[in-house]
Amino acid sequence: MQQSGGFWAHATNFSATLFAQTLPVTTTETWRALAGGALIGVGSATLLLLNGRIAGVSGILGKVIRATAGEQGWRIAFLLGLIVPALIFGAGSPLLPGDWRWAAAAGLLVGIGTQLGSGCTSGHGVCGLANLSSRSLVATLVFMGAAVVTVFVVRHAIAT
Amino acid sequence: MKFFTALFAGVLFGAGLLLSGMTDPANVLGFLDIFGAWRPQLALVMGAAVCVTAPAFLYVRRRALDARGEPVELPDRRRIDGPLVTGATLFGIGWGLSGICPGPGIVLLSTRSGVAFIFMGAVIAGMALLPLLRRAPH
Numbered sequence: 001m002q003q004s005g006g007f008w009a010h011a012t013n014f015s016a017t018l019f020a021q022t023l024p025v026t027t028t029e030t031w032r033a034l035a036g037g038a039l040i041g042v043g044s045a046t047l048l049l050l051n052g053r054i055a056g057v058s059g060i061l062g063k064v065i066r067a068t069a070g071e072q073g074w075r076i077a078f079l080l081g082l083i084v085p086a087l088i089f090g091a092g093s094p095l096l097p098g099d100w101r102w103a104a105a106a107g108l109l110v111g112i113g114t115q116l117g118s119g120c121t122s123g124h125g126v127c128g129l130a131n132l133s134s135r136s137l138v139a140t141l142v143f144m145g146a147a148v149v150t151v152f153v154v155r156h157a158i159a160t
Numbered sequence: 161m162k163f164f165t166a167l168f169a170g171v172l173f174g175a176g177l178l179l180s181g182m183t184d185p186a187n188v189l190g191f192l193d194i195f196g197a198w199r200p201q202l203a204l205v206m207g208a209a210v211c212v213t214a215p216a217f218l219y220v221r222r223r224a225l226d227a228r229g230e231p232v233e234l235p236d237r238r239r240i241d242g243p244l245v246t247g248a249t250l251f252g253i254g255w256g257l258s259g260i261c262p263g264p265g266i267v268l269l270s271t272r273s274g275v276a277f278i279f280m281g282a283v284i285a286g287m288a289l290l291p292l293l294r295r296a297p298h
Contacts, residue, residue: 012216029201036180037220038206041212043173048216050165052226053233055173056261062287074166079266081170085178086270089260094185094268100278107265107279109254111286112245112293114262117247118237120262123207124248130213131234140241141249146252153193154257155209 047078057082060112080138097154117143123146174267183267192256197200235284 044055056071060075096103115121117139119128124143128136181187182205219227226232255261257282260268260279268276 014277033201033204034208036176037208038212039176041209043169044213045216047169049227055257065287069184074162077163077167079172081167082174082266083270084171084180084269085175091183093271093273094276097275103275103279104282106254106258108286109250111283112290113247113251117291122263126209129210142248144226147192147256150253150256152195154295
């Protein structure tokens with residue numbers, strides 16, 4: 001500990017404490033959320049500026065599956081790119097609140113819902129909002145609302 | 161060239177998902193559980209991502225071209241209609257059941273866990289199924 005009483009040490013300490021009290025979980029998590037979000041933004045901006053395309057994961061995946069004519073190369077490249085960092089650094093293991101049938105039902109809803117609603121968290125939530133689209137704002141509010149209600153029902157209405 | 165720039169964009173996006181905590185379903189469900197032990201941090205992910213992406217959209221909209229000088233494919237639909245709301249609702253329920261949206265779902269395939277493959281298999285099946293459901297006589 002050098003110069004533990006320095007102004008900046010106090011200032012950083014104070015703001016860290018303030019931040020931790022405002023957001024009741026660890027500050028590391030807060031900084032990771034901010035930095036990770038910014039990185040997601042850099043990725044979306046890169047695809048928009050260098051490929052002229054929207055970084056909507058469900059849209060890209062849906063078009064790959066339905067084998068929409070042409071342009072499949074960049075789509076597959078983007079989706080493969082998503083996995084690369086996790087292959088290097090690891091991604092933990094997914095733990096779902098139910099068994100495989102639960103995962104299958106949730107996946108089906110995500111697949112059908114994102115195609116019907118033309119987007120997911122990335123297409124509507126990041127790119128659509130950044131493009132100031134009212135359609136995306138409505139979609140984002142609706143899927144966030146539906147997700148919050150679902151978690152409430154599963155965790156607080158059904159369980160215990 | 162398009163292949164490599166898209167791969168690069170995907171790597172950045174995937175690193176962001178991983179760093180942010182969006183690829184941890186328990187964390188995401190904690191964020192959605194606003195009536196329980198709420199973990200609000202993940203709201204910052206979307207906030208930061210939107211702030212960083214917005215200037216790129218502004219630039220592209222002004223020129224109607226991307227940074228390479230080529231035409232940009234921007235969604236032109238403006239109508240807020242039934243399919244948008246129904247689709248977003250179904251997606252929200254699926255997201256709330258699992259804590260996994262499509263991007264993190266793809267990232268989680270890297271864990272080679274059965275659950276991740278079942279989930280993404282079902283996502284793909286749902287995506288393939290929708291045009292068939294629409295074509296079916298009502």
